[in-house]
Amino acid sequence: MKEKKAKELLEKYLWGTATAQEQSLVDEWYNSIEFKGKLSADQKQRLGSLAKKTLQARTRPILKVRLYRPWIQAAAAVLLIVLGTLWLTKNKPGQADQDLIVVRNGSSSKLLSLPDGSAVTLHAYSTLAYPQQFTKSERRVFLREGAAFFDVKHDEKRRFAVATSTGLAVKVLGTSFLLKSFAKQNDILVAVSTGKVAVDRQGKTLGLLNRGDQLLFHKGTKTFTLSKNTEVKTVPIHFNGSTISQVARKLAYVYNVKLKLDPSVDSKLKTTARFNSSLSITEMLSLICKLHQLRYKVAPDQQTYILYK
Template sequence: MTEEQAKELLQKYLDQQANPEEQKMVEVWYATLDLKNRVSADQKAAIGEQMFVRLKAAMYEKPEKRKIIKLQAFGKIAAAVLLLVTLGLSVWKMSSPLKPAENQVTVITGSAERKRITLPDGSVVLLGPAAKLSYPKVFAANSRQIALKEGEAFFDIAHQENRPFTVHAASGIDIKVLGTSFKVKSYQASKQFEVAVVTGKVAVSNKERNLGTLVKNETLTYDKNADHAAIRKIKALAFVEFAFDGTTLDQVISKLQYAYSIKIVLGDSTLAKLKTTASFSSRQSAEEILDIICSLHHLRFNRSKNHKTFNIYR
């Protein structure tokens, strides 16, 4: 509700033109605003008490006195309510996980438009039609947080182990990126929310609980109304490229572990400095990529029974 709408509602209340629902809205206004970060509990109680006393006086005073109250007390009553509204909005802005609005970039696409966006850390977002994305001009030193406020988007996230990446979607759903690339479908008007992982791993949660952790070729569908989440396997919906240009084997391994949710162990620490120049795609399996890399360096590898751990050796 805007400040102007708040004023109009309060005026209707004092003129006794508000319907029961609007009267109730005014009376519970102060309780719906989280002021704990800006005022003490005693201050909040005092403001609330003052507002109720004056509002009730305006409602139940005899007709001949009501005009005086409207003229003299309206400004003070409105000030009390608007103070609550203003403080509540300020707290919301302060508690937001993203940076203040002036440091934000907001991108909105048309009904038939798609956009490719490169984030400050080099991550890429492919924004679908009728979508809205907000992100800071500069990410914080210890985290990367953006908001997908509407629509669909495909994310290809730059790997930075010490700076976790989080996407804040509608309905209070957060996606913590533990992997590389994934797709999100989040429309405020729809009861369904979807996340699909192309490579790596992501964790999805709302304010109450963890909804699930997804790996490659898995999707999570969440029913907002029923508060129910389901995970299922899917066919690959997209592919990403891995390009290495004189990259050390240690860095290549880090990227593959991140993308495929596997563990790769070097049998000899001296192998870590070997340089690799090659390009791969997520349509290839981790074993296929390792086979090519080992061939380039005249190395060998073996795998665990569950194909989740690989050992590279001479």
């Protein structure tokens, strides 16, 4: 849809003058970001309310005759922001207006700590939105504009999902990756430092990326390319009194391998150490084994590592 038509459609939708077919177009776009079912009357009311609030914050009080066109021009961007907000909070009715944290960065990077303990390095001129509290089933954030490096805390029960204004989303359990999505750039980049991530767009999986992989999505052609990242960002891997079982689970996700403990190993062995992801899996296991006087072996599949006494 061309920008002019999108702006006209948005205006009709927000003020309740859109036809049934036009409303379906907006609902269809919204549903493409993983919402099952159509917008309720309450959600539409919140959509309009949020749009007004955002526009009022972005525009100056000037004459109405001069305000109308800038309002429409800003509205297309606001639609993506508001729908992204509803995507973040759709499991908590009424939350969008009050519990959302929006961080807009200036000319320098900023380190953020999310409610679950995950760390985000928000790059310059970037905006990230996230709820004050994640739900019990999943963790959602919305990169409205710019770039951010996510070091996600591992949580087997709750996946972590990052949405963008283009409909592209990244989903993980616990890993670290870079996501670049600037409105004025033609491509979106996802580069994985540790673990494994899934990249999808409008419900369709584009690729499963492992450590060192990157995906470049081309906005114009709606196509993508997969390649190896030659400059993988190093992230810290710290253990503070973690049991050897917890260590094994974390390393399995960081390196995307299977890690098992032989019955001869005391699963309650405690580990306090500071490493980083520049180490290979074999180097990491060698250090862990030295700490606890253990050994490791590689199974025939070459993807399973077994620690034993």
